[in-house]
Amino acid sequence: MSHGKRSCSSSCGSLQNIKYPFHLRGDPAECGGSDFELNCEGNNTILEIHRSKYYVKDISYHDYKITLVDVNLAHGNCNLPSGSIYPGDYMETFWLEWLDIQGQATFINCSAKTNIPSYEIVPCLSKKNSTIYVIFDNFYIGNLATNCQFLYTIPLIKNHELRVFDQLKLGFQLSWNPPPINSATYAIHYCGQRMGYLDFFEMDVINGENVMTTYDMISLFSFQFDFLSCLHEEQYHQSTLTFYAATIIIIVLDITFLILVLLMIGRLLFTPLCVLSFLAYNLFKLIKPIDSVERFLQNQKALSPSRYSYNEIITITSNFKEKLGQGGFGSVYRGRHPGGYLVAVKMLSKSMGNGEDFINEVSTIGRIHHVNVVQLVGFCVEGSYRALVYEYMENGSLDKYIFNSSKAIRFLNMEKLLEIAKYVAKGLHYLHQGCNMRILHFDIKPHNILLDHNFSPKISDFGLAKLHPKSHSIVSISAARGTIGYIAPELISRSFGTISHKSDVYSFGMLLLDMAGGRRHSDLKADNSSQVYYPSWIYDKLQKVELSKNFNNFEINDLERKLCIVGLCCIQTRPVDRPSMFNVVEMLEADVDSLQMPPKPFFSSSDPMSPTNIFKENSESEQSIIVENM
Template sequence: MRQINFMPSFFSHCYHIIIIFFSLVPKKSLGAVDPYFQACSVPKTCGDGQAIRFPFYIQDKQNYSCGYPGFNLSCNNNGHPTILISNINYTIHEIFYQNETVRVSNSAFSNPNSSCIPSINSISLPGSRFDLAPNQTNLFLFYNCNSSVHESWPSEFYPSCYGENDAVLVLSGQDPKLISNVSMECKYSVLAPVEAYGGGIAESLRNGFVLKWKASNCSICEDSGGNCGFDDIMYHFKCFCPDRPYAWSCTNTTRLEYLPGNNKRVLVIALGQGGYGGVYKGKLQDGCFVAVKVLKESKGNGEEFLNEVASISRTSHVNIVTLMGFCYEESKRALIYEFMPNGSLEKFIYKENPSNADRQLGWETLYKITVGIARGLEYLHRGCNTRILHFDIKPHNILLDENFCPKISDFGLAKICPREESVISMLGARGTAGYIAPEVICRNFGGVSHKSDVYSYGMMVLEMVGGRKNIDVSVDRVSEIYFPHWIYKRIELDEELGLQGLISKEDEEIAKKMIIVSLWCIQTDPSSRPSISKVVDMLEGSLDSLQISPKPFLSSPPRTTVDSSTATMSL
């Protein structure tokens, strides 16, 4: 097929496309401890008791991936950390990680036993990495002044470390014009900020001043149980989690830092359409194919976009689609995913679509897809000390790679919550009609939790088994309109399943196992549903060990048409 190379106006105006290449690093088995997490777990010290952690790192004691560029420290002979700012060495006295501030002083003032003022040429006020914190006092140090100045301010001169003849004039808060006139009578002057002025000039200079650093915020990563770090290859912040490598955690995309030189352009070579906007096949400069999902400009205030970036970027799993990058400029928003050549699951399971005649999947493939989706959900529900609840599990949001390995996608309705919270607070219903758990719509059925995803999963698996929507008004008999009701009776009475494509005993066992497990998943009472980890165990266990669930529904739904692909309820 000939590729059509063009760049829509959207992409020509969307310059900051960040590419996050998780594929550049080796994937590790789920549960393996990430070596970067281990390397950054134990804070180091120079000997003065201060714990050195992100964004700082001691260059001779810590892996540079545990810190941030430009925040490398050294240890001086007194056991204190020092940092180089504009070629001036500063001693670090205190690091306030919660406030993202640090108190430093010029290392020339560091001698605790000295009451004299050394001769320095510069303080070098903060540059690109630091800002001077507010409410500091500025001192003006004047060196080698002539005799007339000595006579004008005799009480303001302080002893120099190089002899009485080199006394230093120290002024604070003086008139700028007066300061200018004095500087003309002295050989050179230095502006020296101090945090507090009153305990003596030498002591004030030794105590130094406070800087606020500029680096990616670490609190979200740390709150999720990870350790902050930096990827020097792609030049952006990383959150290393204990059970997976190279995770990234940030809910505010505007806080991400990147270099313009690392931006990638996506060459769009095909057109498509999704529920939230256009979906395009794209090609990166290195030839890698990607899927580009462009959100509609009129779609709210970007909540779905921020939600998706915040949740999916925490993940790294074979059954979760990989977010490779994003674009966010004003109302223009795009998400860049790994390309899935087989598209979404819904194209392969609904037999009423004539175009699907040659796309029907075998029962063994359906079973592997079912297990893969369950493992992906298990990963989301048992993540880095947080749970990610998807709230929109359906065939349309399951993508298939070239080997029909399933990958969960579309995290626009996802919710991140602490693992210890069994029930979460939610103001309204979210999800797609036909897959929404009863408690999400009406709290009388129970609390909203990870069991709500289990319900949606069960409804989806039943559609995979039946090859049809669970509610199908096109069938001849009223008893067959609601597939879960119909198939439950078959299982309960041990009747022939009457499903398409069952050509062997193995196929029938697979189908029965998928049916029994999914019927447990769609129990009306959330407490009666298994966890997704239990679902994996049930699917991979023997059929003989499975018990038939209680009747999982209150009654059959009315004979009405429901379009589960478009009837979406969300916050």
């Protein structure tokens, strides 16, 4: 060992020209501080870092580099390092920092063997109950495996052609910092070296092209964060402008990168998805066109009736085993609901137009809950199949009890008929006044009055119904609707008045006359032609009795007379002369002697004012009127 004179140059073994800021122990104080003190032992120059000893193999004052090797690893022997060194761990103490370190070797001790690929076993250090592994990584090793604990970390320059201890024998390089330089270039260079530039993440090469993996992207953002943190450290406060400038540049580059990635994803992913969605949508429209009924059902906010599939309808009706009736609308079958109760299933004919009757039925009766209105349990719309599921009415419709060809059999006495009339009137009053929207039925007739097991009546068949705001007194419809014999005059010709809820009152009046007389209005087989139009005939009879006050010789009793008087009040020619359904209920509950005879609505069947003749005269000009055979 020799010392220079005032130049503070020394040497130790093969290491010559040791000079500022390094010096050997025992050199004058002006040769350097204690942080850079070296020790010469047996012709080997030693630097102590955190009480661990490292042989100094070379010092490059031009590049501020020093090459070190752990004393336990200097000869390539199977030993653990004497201590650990981490990136950036010695800047404040020794003014030493990383420089071009390509990796590190981390030794761990595991009580049980592990199959993690990155863990390389070190056989010469492992024992029966202790397995030593080494992990090669660029500064980050992640969470250790279970039953493993950390031992040491030492930097190294990777060379996969050499075994681990031969790599560690080559040593590693550190840099020491010269006095702080107030230079943006130096700060960027220093932090770039400290972070290892971008060498810490790898680019996978696939088919000759560089492909950035998710791990690479995470590593890139981690590098940016660490790089900016380095610029912001206390010793670089003089370079604050550099920090903000670097931050802005990195943010702009990241935004540009993300935009490019999104554009690539949009081109490769979103464009095909949009095209496929467009084609699928058009294919769906071709395969399954949505008709007016489906649009109606889709627009309904909440439907209380349930929707059934056609297979469920088949199950409910036991494959349409028991038919209850048939008409122009289709067929009605008896069925049993999954809940156990009986139902009536009306299968609508496929020739029923565009489904307007079906929509009317569901939209009106579906929102009604009244004891005298039949309950719609559910419906079916599947392909060309349309079905309505009602509560089952055991005794069928009223017409088969009030009409009989022999005119000798009456299944219901007059007291029961009057009771039925009151309940039907209350049901109609509810339709007109009890709902948010006024419901006009437009087809009141005996066939549409159903009777349950107790012969309690319920109004059914809302295929011709129309919803109408209560605030509007006039109803606008494009064509007359109803059944011949029950249609109000204003529905045939507007010269009689405006269409309103009074049109249902007229139909109800004809229903009362049917119930009282037990025969149809237009019985063309009647012997006396003056009796063809029953309302005119009964009016003349009642008028004579009223004038003579002789009720004993009259053919009908008081209850039948009440039905006739109320019925005649309801079929007045002008709608304004007819009572409301509320007044009708009051009249049916009043004493018959308190009722006054109304004006005669029509004179005779041959009179031009007769509804029968009116219909005949208008049938050619108004072909849109709805007629249903009874």
